[in-house]
Amino acid sequence: YEPLAPVNLTASNDEEKQITLNWDAVTLDENSVTFGDQVTDGTVTYDIYDNSDNSLIVSTNSTTYTHTGLGYSTSKTYYLKARYTNSQWGSEIISDSSSTISGSTPAGQPPTIDTTYTANVVGTDLNDDTITATSTDPNGFALSSFILYSVDGVTETQVATDDDSDGSLSYTFAANAVDDLTTYDWKLISTDEASETATEEFTINAYPIG
Secondary structure, X not given: OOEOOOOOOEEEEOOOOXXXXXXXXXXXXXOOOXXXXXXXXXXXXXXXXXXXXXXXXXXXXXXEEEEOOOOOOOEEEEEEEEEEEEOOOOEEXXXXXXXXXXXXXXXXXXXXXXXEOOOEEEOOOEEEEEEEEEEEOOOOOOEEEEEEEEEEOOEEEEEEEOOOOOOEEEEEEEEOOOOOOEEEEEEEEEXXXXXXXXXXXXXXXXXXXX
16 A cells, blocks of 8 residues: 555645645545545654755644745745555555645735935035934844945945944935035835845935025
8 A cells, every 4th residue: 555645735825924735635545545544553644845955844644734934925835745654564655746836925015214314405515414214124024234325327336334233324425516406316225034125215416505
């Protein structure tokens, strides 16, 4: 006797960062005997594998499993094998692999960015124009990066970063408007550990005196 591979696999997700798998109880291939019915002294274990690297995720005696601890926007593909252990045989038999089943977690919300700066300044060689910004993550993840860039056309230059990983940064620069209006373009990018990203772009205008 050998167990048939698990069939009728389904995968579902909800608003949590998890994927739930369900499948039918396996049977013996010769007489289609459901494990636990006519075979009373054996146990069935289902091994759940990650299809990406064939690693064993978990073993369970149930026909359902919830894969928790995943991030947002995470896709996983699984397959199962059934193992039947009978004390009379002294060994276990293992089924072929099931078909694969895929599931994914919902997308999380990106971090929020709050920025404080003076949009319009007047004068020449102003050395105290300061940009401050904070970022928080509504999903409860830590921020992996929070960076301020100075933008000149298609060129973006990193000028400040959240070195303390506390979700805040500050940058002071010298605005210089001699004869004409001078514009300073900026971009803030905040990324959390689930790879959700928020971007804010803004401009500071420097006007000459008079």
